[in-house]
Amino acid sequence: MTRTAPSTAGAPSTAGAPAGAEPRRTVRVELGDRAYPVEIGPGVRHLLADVVAGTGASRAVVVSARPRELVPDPGLPWLFVAARDGEEHKTFATVEQLCLEFARFGLTRHDVVVSCGGGTTTDTVGLAAALYHRGVAVIHLPTTLLAQVDASVGGKTAVNLRAGKNLVGAYWQPRAVLCDTDFLATLPGREWVNGYGEIARCHFIGAGDLRELPVTDQIAASVARKAEIVAADERDSGLRHLLNYGHTLGHAVEHVSGFAVRHGEAVGIGTVFAGRLAHALGRIGERRRDEHLAVVAHYGLPTALPAGLSAEALIGSMRLDKKALHGLAFVLDGPDGARLVPGVPEGEVRRLLAGMGAA
Incomplete structure (x- = not known):
C-alpha cells in the first residue's frame, strides 16, 4: 500500500526536548490573535500554571x-469542581450547574476555566465557558485518547438534546490544550479503541x-491535520466538513443505540460505511473501499452495525x-480526496445500512 506523508503545514515541532527523553510536540492552531498551542507529551500538564499566568x-x-x-495547581486561587465523563452528562443541566459554580466562586470574565477529562467534559466545560459572561478563557487538559486526538482541539463545544447529538453548541477556542500522555497509562482497553476511531x-x-507510528506521533499527526x-x-463553512468523515452515520449510531456504542467505535463504523457509500456512488474503486475496512x-x-439498530431510525x-x-x-x-457530497439518495443509504447489519 502506498503511504501518504502528512502535510507539513501545522506540523508538530519537537524542538527543545531533553536528550534521551521522549520529545514533547507542539502544534499551533493558527487563528491570528486567537492562535494557541497544543502541547503533546509526558508531563505537559505541569505547564498549566505558566499557561494560566x-x-x-x-x-x-x-x-x-x-x-x-491528578490536577496540577494552576498557581492562583482556584475552585475544584468534580465532573463526570459520559454522554448522559452532556446536557444543558450540566452547563447550568457549572455556570452556577462559576458565579458562586465570583469568577469574572477576566478569569479562567480549566477542563480536565474526556471529550464529553471538554465539550461541556467549553460550552459553559463560552456562555458564562458571554465568554471566559478556557484551557483544556484532555485525559483520554479520544479527547487528545480530536475533541479538545478546534473550538467546537456542544451538548446533546433528546433529538440528537451535539445539536446545541458554540465555537469557543481554548487558550491552550495540554495533552499529557501520562494520563493515558490508566485507560481501559475500550477507551483506547474509542480514541482510535478518530x-x-x-x-x-x-x-x-x-x-505503524507510536501513539504520541499518531496524536501529534492527527492534531496537526486538524x-x-x-x-x-x-x-x-467548507473545508472543516472533512473532520466529520465517518461522523454522519457515527453520530446516528451513538444516538439510536442510546450511546451504548461509544463515539470512536461509531466513527469507525461510519468510516467503513463512508467507503462503501463512496464506492456505490462511483467515487472510488474496490481497492480504496476495502482500504476503509482494513x-x-x-x-x-x-466494522459493522450492532444488532437491532433500525435503518429507518x-x-x-x-x-x-x-x-x-x-x-x-x-x-x-473521491478521486480528488474527501469532500462533502449532498443529496445522497436515501434508498442507496438504506441498502448499504442493511448490508452492514441494520434491521
Missing part, C-alpha cells in the same frame, strides 16, 4: 472528571497512514445532521 486571570475554576490529586478516520482526510483545517475554516479493523474497531437521525441541508449529506472519499 499568561491569561492574566486572578482566579480559576478547574472542572475535572479525574481525582483532584485516528482511523484521519487516514482518509490527509493525515497519512498512521498505523489544526491545519481549523485554521483554514474555523466555522465549518484501516478500521487494524485499530480493533467494530438511523436515517431519521442523520436527517438532523448539521450538514443535511438538502437531503442526506456525507463526507466521502
